Amino acid sequence: ATMCIGPNGDEFGVAPGECAVRMVRAGAPIVGANCLFDPFISLETMKKMKAGLEKEGVSAYLMSQPLGYKTPDGGEYGWIQLPEFPFGMEPRQLTRFEVAGWAREAYNIGVRVIGGCCGMESHHIRAIAEELAVERGGLPEGSRKSDHDLSTLKKKSDLGRPEFLNKGSKKYWMELIPCTGRPLSAPFVRQLNPGALDAGILN
Numbered sequence: 001a002t003m004c005i006g007p008n009g010d011e012f013g014v015a016p017g018e019c020a021v022r023m024v025r026a027g028a029p030i031v032g033a034n035c036l037f038d039p040f041i042s043l044e045t046m047k048k049m050k051a052g053l054e055k056e057g058v059s060a061y062l063m064s065q066p067l068g069y070k071t072p073d074g075g076e077y078g079w080i081q082l083p084e085f086p087f088g089m090e091p092r093q094l095t096r097f098e099v100a101g102w103a104r105e106a107y108n109i110g111v112r113v114i115g116g117c118c119g120m121e122s123h124h125i126r127a128i129a130e131e132l133a134v135e136r137g138g139l140p141e142g143s144r145k146s147d148h149d150l151s152t153l154k155k156k157s158d159l160g161r162p163e164f165l166n167k168g169s170k171k172y173w174m175e176l177i178p179c180t181g182r183p184l185s186a187p188f189v190r191q192l193n194p195g196a197l198d199a200g201i202l203n
Contacts, residue, residue, distance in 0.1 A: 001023045001026075001028035001030070001031055002030075002031065002032045002033055002034040002063055002065065003019055003023075003032075003033055003034070004033070004034060004035045004036045005019060005033055005036070005045060006033075006036060006037045006041055006042075006044075006045055006076075006078060007041065007044040007045050007048060008076065015048065015052070016033070016045050016048035016049045016052065017048050017049055017051055017052015017053070017055065018052055019031075019049070019052075020032075020049035020050075020052050020053050020060070021052050021053060021056045021058060023060070024053065024058045024059070024060045025058065028060060029060055029061060030060060030061040030062075030063050030113055031049060031053075031060045031061075031062065031063065032046065032049065032062050032063030032064050032065070032111070032113065033045045033046060033049070033064060033065075033066070034063075034064070034065035034066070034117050035065065035066070035067060035078075035117040035118060036067070036074075036077060036078030036079060036080065037066055037067060037071060037074065037078040037079070038066055038067050038069060038070050038071045038072065038074075038078075038079075038094070039064075039066040039067070039094070039098070039099065039102035039106075040072070040102060041066075041071070041072065041074075041078075042064050042066035043064075043102065043105055043106060043109070046062060046064050046106065046109060046111055047109055049062065050062060050109060050110055061112050061113055062110055062111040062112060062113070063111065063112075063113035063114075063115075064106050064111045064113070064114055064115075065115045065116055065117045065120075066102075066116065066117060066120075067079055067116075067117055067118055067119045067120070068093055068094050068099070068116055068117075068118065068119030068120035068121060068124055069089050069092040069093055069094065069118075069119040070092045070093075070094060070098075071092065072188070073188035073189045073190075073191060074191075075191045079118075081191065082189055083189060086118075089119060091180045091182060091185065092119075093119060093121075094119075094124065095173070095176070095178060096123050096124055096126075096127035097127070097170075097173040097174050097176070099116075099120070099124040099127045099128060100127040100128065100130065100131035100174075101131075101174055103127070103128040103131045103132060104131050104132070107132060107135065114128055114132070115128070116128075122142070123146075126140055126142045126143065126146060129143075130143055130146070130148045150167070150168045150169065150170060150173075151168070153167045153168040154167075154168025154169075155168070156168070
């Protein structure tokens with residue numbers, strides 16, 4: 001069972017940890033959160049669910065299926081409170097490396113059913129499988145054409161082509177802050193109720 005909730009819990013004020021406990025006690029073998037929030041906000045929800053389960057001494061597999069968009073400025077109900085919702089979200093789409101980084105973090109905190117909801121595309125799902133290739137026992141079929149090890153880009157960089165400088169390095173892509181290409185775009189939306197905002201954007 002999964003719920004469309006963020007770190008603040010459900011619409012009735014029930015905290016994520018308590019939601020997880022109630023789902024397990026109702027018989028769910030898998031519990032988690034899906035949709036509404038981006039992967040990094042969903043990580044906070046998953047941490048709270050895990051802590052709640054541990055506190056009550058119950059267990060279940062953890063599942064996370066977040067959005068494929070960056071929504072740190074969403075309101076209490078996440079992306080549905082953004083002016084771009086639902087048909088103007090593409091400029092907020094995550095890179096495959098952002099998704100891979102999230103998948104690793106999710107796995108490291110104990111999430112074992114890892115996927116995506118609205119906005120997650122096939123290259124995102126492949127990036128999850130590639131990031132967790134060792135844990136899964138191999139690369140997905142689609143990796144034959146994805147340059148998953150960046151060897152193609154590295155060859156071009158090694159030829160001295162400046163437009164490919166460092167692009168054969170995973171570190172380059174993991175640290176990249178992508179641009180939107182839209183000169184008048186604002187970085188965030190000003191929410192009337194910022195209760196569910198990622199605290200990082202308030203500083």
